[in-house]
Amino acid sequence: MPDGEPPKTGMRRSGPTSTSVLSEVTITGGRMTGRTDDLELAALATQFDLAVAKAAPSTSDRRVTVIESAAASEQDRAVGTDHRWETLITCPLLQPGLHANPLVWGARKPTPELLSRELHSTGLPTLERDHDALTVAESLPNRRSGAVVMEPLLAAALLHACVGHTVEADNYVEYGEDLGIAIGDQWSTHRELHVLDDPTEPGHSGSYEVDDEGSAARSTTLIESGRWESLLTSCQHGPTLGHGLTGNGRRARGASRITPRNSILRALPGADEPTSIVESIDDGFYCGGPRRSGSMREFVRIEIAWARRVRRGQLTGEVFRDVELRARKGDILRRLYAIGNDVTLFDNFWPCEKDGENIYTTLGAPHLGFRSLVLYPSTPGQGPR
Ligand SMILES: [Zn+2]
Numbered sequence: 001m002p003d004g005e006p007p008k009t010g011m012r013r014s015g016p017t018s019t020s021v022l023s024e025v026t027i028t029g030g031r032m033t034g035r036t037d038d039l040e041l042a043a044l045a046t047q048f049d050l051a052v053a054k055a056a057p058s059t060s061d062r063r064v065t066v067i068e069s070a071a072a073s074e075q076d077r078a079v080g081t082d083h084r085w086e087t088l089i090t091c092p093l094l095q096p097g098l099h100a101n102p103l104v105w106g107a108r109k110p111t112p113e114l115l116s117r118e119l120h121s122t123g124l125p126t127l128e129r130d131h132d133a134l135t136v137a138e139s140l141p142n143r144r145s146g147a148v149v150m151e152p153l154l155a156a157a158l159l160h161a162c163v164g165h166t167v168e169a170d171n172y173v174e175y176g177e178d179l180g181i182a183i184g185d186q187w188s189t190h191r192e193l194h195v196l197d198d199p200t201e202p203g204h205s206g207s208y209e210v211d212d213e214g215s216a217a218r219s220t221t222l223i224e225s226g227r228w229e230s231l232l233t234s235c236q237h238g239p240t241l242g243h244g245l246t247g248n249g250r251r252a253r254g255a256s257r258i259t260p261r262n263s264i265l266r267a268l269p270g271a272d273e274p275t276s277i278v279e280s281i282d283d284g285f286y287c288g289g290p291r292r293s294g295s296m297r298e299f300v301r302i303e304i305a306w307a308r309r310v311r312r313g314q315l316t317g318e319v320f321r322d323v324e325l326r327a328r329k330g331d332i333l334r335r336l337y338a339i340g341n342d343v344t345l346f347d348n349f350w351p352c353e354k355d356g357e358n359i360y361t362t363l364g365a366p367h368l369g370f371r372s373l374v375l376y377p378s379t380p381g382q383g384p385r
Contacts, residue, residue, distance in 0.1 A: 019069045019084075019253070026065040034065075041066050044085075044112055048119055052089055055124045056103055056131040059091035066115075084108050084205075085115040088349055089123065093134055103130045104291075106349025108205055108360065122346055126153060130289045133306035137321035140307070140377045147284030148325075148373045149277050149310070152344035156266070156363035157290035157302055160352070162329045163187075163195050164262040164361075165295035167222050167230065168248075168354075169237035175297040180330035181228065188226035188333040192270040195223040197232055197248065199263030205347040206263040206362035213249035213258055220246045222265075226333075234260040252357035262352060266364030270339025274367040277338040279313035285375065286310055287323070301326045303378050324378030338369030 025034040025045040036042055045066040052064060070083045088106035105123045109115040129151065150158060165171055166179065181187055198219035199208045208217050213235050221229050231241060234249030237260065250261040278286055289305025302325045309318035343366045351358035 019071055021067055021069045023068045024065065026063065028063045029061050038068075040112065041068060044116065047116070048087060048089070051119065051124055052091065052127060055128040056091045058131065058135050059093055059103065062089075062091045064089050068112075084110055085112045086349060087115055087119065087123075089127070091127070091131075093131075103127050103134065105130075107347050108349055109347055110203055114203060118347065122153070122344060126288075130305055133288065133308055133319045134321055136317055137306050137319040140320040140323050140375065143374055143376045144285070144307075144320075145372055145374045147281045147310075148307075148370045148375070149274075149281065149284070149286045149338070150365075150368045150370070151286070151288035152340070152342065152365050152367060153346060153363075154288050154290045154302070154304060155365035155368040156344070156346060157293045158300065158325075158332075158368070159195060159267055159365050160262065160265055160361070160363050161293045161295040161300045161302065162332060163222060164197070164265045164352075165354070166329055167197075167228075167232050168260045168262070169231045169233045169241055169243065170259055171295075172231055173237060173241075178298045180298070180328070183228050183231070185228055186226050187223055187228045187330075188336045190270075190333075190336045190339060191225045192339050193223055193226045193333070193336060194221070194268040195265070196221050196268070197246075197263055197265045199247065201264055204264055204345070204362040205360035206265075208263065211247045211249045212251040213245075215245045215247040215249060217247040217263070220248070232260045232262065234258055236260075250359050252359050255357045259354065259357075261354065261359055262361045264345070264362040264364070266343065266345060266362075267339070267366060267368075269341045269343045269366050272338045272340050272367070272369070274340045274342055277340060277367055277369040278310055278315060280338065280369065281310040282312060284310050285320075286315060287325075287375075295329075298329055299326065300329050300332065304375075307375055320375075322378050324376045325373060326376060327373065332370065332373070335370045335372060336368060337371050338367075340367030342366045 023035040023038040027049045049064045067086045086108040091103040107118045199217040232248040238245045249258045251258045285307040287307045291303035293302040304323045345364035352361045
């Protein structure tokens with residue numbers, strides 16, 4: 001494909017093509033390296049670097065990388081599949097002691113225009129919010145409990161780990177009995193909680209028309225009105241569990257086996273204004289900046305960059321960094337009491353890992369409010385998962 005020509009963005013099967021980097025430009029502390037003769041990429045990186053400098057002014061050695069990659073096989077490239085642009089932005093903060101946990105944000109999209117739009121719609125507000133919190137944050141000295149409001153990226157990471165992995169049929173077979181809830185049960189008492197997996201929406205990391213077993217992609221309702229409705233299946237488990245095929249059989253690049261995986265997993269918007277969710281808290285935390293997150297059988301664990309104290313409905317200047325949330329999956333959604341009207345859909349730079357195999361997924365959620373969760377001090381991780 002000649003330089004500068006926009007890629008075709010045809011829907012692809014979910015794998016297992018291998019990709020190669022076509023071009024890569026990095027700006028570190030104002031200095032550009034990589035394929036600086038690729039003018040389109042260089043212009044994009046410069047534009048991103050300037051925008052990030054405004055959003056996160058108190059940073060040193062800001063690093064902005066923009067990558068264009070494509071499927072390695074001629075055949076896949078010919079049909080325009082798996083061509084994408086990625087950006088990874090890291091900004092170490094100036095304050096001593098915070099360098100281990102920089103501001104970090106990354107995304108992948110099928111065109112440079114969509115990547116630029118993602119940076120402006122999701123990236124810059126996220127970096128700005130993380131910057132404002134982390135520049136005044138102190139370590140969490142000991143565990144704290146209180147009501148917790150999660151900003152959308154954190155809420156999406158929680159739903160991915162808590163719901164997304166649990167409803168994968170192979171995981172359900174492995175530890176479903178230990179969850180304390182079953183399909184058909186009211187997972188959340190909040191009747192406005194609706195969660196679905198739908199790979200058919202084009203233009204996202206998790207988009208496809210046909211899965212790697214040849215099943216047609218479709219929308220699957222996982223939670224409806226708080227009630228657990230369904231699993232995500234592939235050929236191995238779907239028929240035996242009586243759930244049919246949901247079109248979620250996906251193969252990681254280079255892997256031989258196909259397992260049921262998430263595609264575009266999102267919660268639908270609720271009725272609450274995000275500001276009114278914060279105002280409803282007497283004593284608690286507004287949390288954001290998901291770092292590593294994980295589903296471990298019936299438990300979920302997420303490292304959170306910051307937790308800002310809320311007192312009598314007001315955000316305060318008291319902010320804790322390096323916080324960790326641990327909870328039982330069956331319990332945490334029962335504590336959900338507020339669902340924002342503001343869903344953010346996000347194409348994560350970091351892949352979803354399961355048994356060492358990585359695929360790309362899309363996450364989406366609104367602000368979510370929880371009654372009484374426990375926040376633990378944590379060791380900073382490397383980046384969102
Ligand atoms: Zn995952």
